[in-house]
Amino acid sequence: MRTILVALMIAGMSVPAAAQEFPGTLIAGYYMTEFSIPKGWTLSYKGEEQGQQVFIMDRDLDAHPQTSILAPIEQVRRLMCGDEQLSGMVNGGTVVRVDARDKRDGKTSLTRGPTLTRC
DSSP states (O other): OHHHHHHHHHHHHTSOGGGOOOOHHHHHHHHHHHSOOOTTEEEEEEEEETTEEEEEEEEETTTOGGGGGSOHHHHHHHHHHSSHHHHHHHHTTOEEEEEEEEEETTEEEEEOOOEEOOO
16 A cells, blocks of 8 residues: 555656645545554545645544544644655645544534644
8 A cells, every 4th residue: 555655646746736636535545554543533535625635533432432532633643744755745735634523422523623734
């Protein structure tokens, strides 16, 4: 998976910045397959919103309440800043936001999260 992500990033560098497509779905898949993640958490890519690349972290806090002390932005920081290519995107001006969709007491709520602008 890492090879695919790197190849996609390298291929994207040859395309003008305005025409580049942010590989959010691929990045979320990379996180889900290659990282150790908190139990009951799932990262997905929502798309671009007001110039920000938006991810959603689904958290099942009914099944795994002990993970509620962890912050989704820290997981995304670990993902985006732990890889040279991805940190280059963030430091180059890509703004990433992670929203939390929490299941608690059988109800689901969506909370707009903070942004990551630098690594």
